[in-house]
Amino acid sequence: MNLRALLGHDLAYSFRRSPVAIAAAVLTAICIGGALLAPWIAPHNPFDAASLDLNKAFAPPAWVAQGAKAYPLGTDDQGRDILSTILYGARISLAVGVTAVLFSLSLGVTVGLLAGYLGGRLDAFIMRVADVQLSFPPILIALLINGVARVALPNDRQDEIAIPVLILAIGISGWVQYARTVRGSTLVEKNKEYVQAARVIGRPPLAIMLRHVLPNVMGPVLVIGTIHIATAIITEATLSFLGVGVPPTRPSLGTLIRIGNEFLLSGEWWITVFPGIALVTLVLSVNLFGDWLRDALNPKLR
């Protein structure tokens, strides 16, 4: 069954029949929409130094006594609007998560395709490297790469390179899953007769890998990719929470939670709780959507 027919019929049908999938898709759409449109829909620009007003710091949410209508979810220690920082923060979280996944996916798929199709020593080497990496928790790998990169790069440009380094770190920590899946599917596909037919015609290996094998191994990869976006967002949040992620000048949801955490015990709960809820909603909806996608595609993809 080709992808188009699959999307046209079975996926759409399965989607309509799954309330969870619809809810998850709507929530994801809201999160992504909010993040993308942040500069237009956010009530304030939290990064405009001119608008910062320390007198407005620590304003509670609007519905609590002393709350101000202008700051629906309250303000932080700098007087920034929490709702606006969340919208801008989700933008960074999503951007880092998605880019890291794309990087991870390209790396893993390339490596897995090469290992599976060419086999031999290259395959053995790549898969042993994968085994070694799998014996470390991904967050540790990300921390390690992040740390090494920061030490190696000039100090004065830390803030500038923080985000690319973070994407690199999260990306490298996640390629193994893709590589293993793609390698497995490639081993199956390369023995199918349509690949042999292409070899008999005389197509070079690279063309066969890209034109024949790749389109047929991408199904499971897309599922893993979707679920991986949620994981990547959490990894980014964890690193930022630990203070090695994105700089506080351009805070992501993780950074916001860390900043708010300092005030949690002194009663200013809203500074950390609302970014926390935003993070949970984003991750949960992406996860649920990915789960549904996996279940919907699985019976078709053996």
Next chain:
Amino acid sequence: MILEVKDLRIEFRTRHGTLVAVDGASFSIAPGEVLGVVGESGAGKSLTGTAIIGLLEPPGRIAAGEIRLEGERIDNLPYEAMRRIRGRRIGAIFQDPLTSLNPLYTVGYQLVETIRTHLDVDAPGARARALSLLREVGIPAPEARIDHYPHQFSGGMRQRVVIALALCAEPRLIIADEPTTALDVSIQAQIIQLLKRLARDHGTAVMLITHDMGVIAETADRVAVMYAGRIAEIGPVREVIRAARHPYTAGLMGSIPKIRVATDRMHAPLVQIDGAMPRLNAIPSGCAFHPRCGKSFERCTKERPEPRPVGANLAACWLYD
């Protein structure tokens, strides 16, 4: 009669509508008789067998008709009652002997388990019976082989074990679905002869489902030819093979390559039936075969023919009205 099937209709309810996979199939099998059910893929022959064993999976269901085993209706039995009949009174042999056996247990264990599930015997008695069954299906040195695992048997020997397993409880009916398809030609003949001998010796009725006319020719007493879920022709095997009445049967027989000796023109084209078996969602009106039939006329496109006696056969064709 051991098995009587009357007007069996099997439907699949899908979101694209109801598909009729078997439509109005009627036949019966006498004790010791082998009924061959032959047809090309999509003819509904395997589904018919599955329905008789009571293993039709949803969304498939028996929508009409009845199935009687020794006079007793079995198509509407609850699951548990049907489970007791399976194995005890109906044995099943499937195409792939490897999937019919559990790789984790010895064949002896599986035989003894099955025997004790269905018959009231003690462990030594069951083992003795297992040994005699293995001997009966022609496994050399059964005393040594009984404690071996399925993977230690070759393909042909494994299919013999599966047959022994189906025979455990002396069933009255055996459903054999493509029992020789996975085997090499030289082994096929062995298994066919075994099946035929067992049916005769035990008075068991056998429903032999296959796409291979050669297997039918050598094993079956009568043969039912299925096309698009319907029985096109049914009759004694000699009659069907040598004097096919239904144009589909005739075309099918003509399209089977036969070894020709030197005097014949060797590369003469085979008789071919143009087109392909219709898909279930596009079964033609009237006689399902009419678009591929060289002899069809107007009535064939409108009215569905019922099987009617033509010589010794029953053929569902308007040519004989």
Next chain:
Amino acid sequence: MTSATATLLELEDVGRDFDVSRPWLNRVIEGAPRQLLHAVDGVSFSVRKGETLALVGESGCGKSTVARLIVGLYAPSRGRIRFDGVEISAPSASVATAGMRRRMQMIFQDPFASLNPRWRVRDIVAEPIRVLGLATEKAEISARVAGLLRQVGLAAEDGDKYPHEFSGGQRQRISIARALSGNPEFLVCDEPTSALDVSVQAQILNLMTELQARLGLTYLFISHNLAVVSHVADRIGVMYLGRLVEIADAEELFARPRHPYTRMLLDAVPDLEMSGRQRTPVAGEVPNPLSPPTGCTFHPRCPHANDRCKAEKPNLTWRGAVASACHAVEENRI
């Protein structure tokens, strides 16, 4: 055919081993030795221009491996393969080898696995044209594809569809169209009809015969079914456990089979004329190819085997137009 005597393809003592050992680590830990499977061993034959040579045998006899060795999907472990006089089995793929290879194509057994499910039929059929550079103009390619589809009994509009929209027989027609699109002279057909229903099999066999006559193709036809082979083959080679045991003209082979294995295969063909002849069931099964019997590998199943057969491997020896590898035949015992 005027050039019936010209040899197009020649195999000389070709062998192919497969390493079926356990992984290196297991071998070291378990002390297991390396294990080689001799899938094809010492096979020699030639195919003449315009003829159909069929290779028959049961599963595991090496006939499909021979097909894959010829089209270059496997490299031979031993021996030489020559196409139109040029050696194409040399390990380093030269320009000459590539030139020869584009003159041959292959048709596969499984019509459901041999077409890329993500490609439209017109792209599948056009692939050889594009890769071999037979045409570059878009219009010319699509005209060629339409012509090819019509040639195999499909409609030109079928090119817009995906493989899953076709039945098994139609897919096999697409496979044939793809094979023909590279303008080959030689087609290797690996069980092209064994996955098909009989009425469809007849269509495909008739189509292949017709195409051969029209385009002057040469076929190597691999099959386990002697009856199918009798309809298409001019000459037939019988393989058993990786070796060629008999090769003869089709008529001769069916009329006077020499090797006991060939006789056994012929006896095992079902009797459809209902003449009352019973199939002669043959004792035993094909032995494990990893530990083949000594001497003649067929001796445990052979009614004519003697001590020499158990000890000494028979060679393929020619007598007139028939070659067989059997001591009993050589000694005139049978």
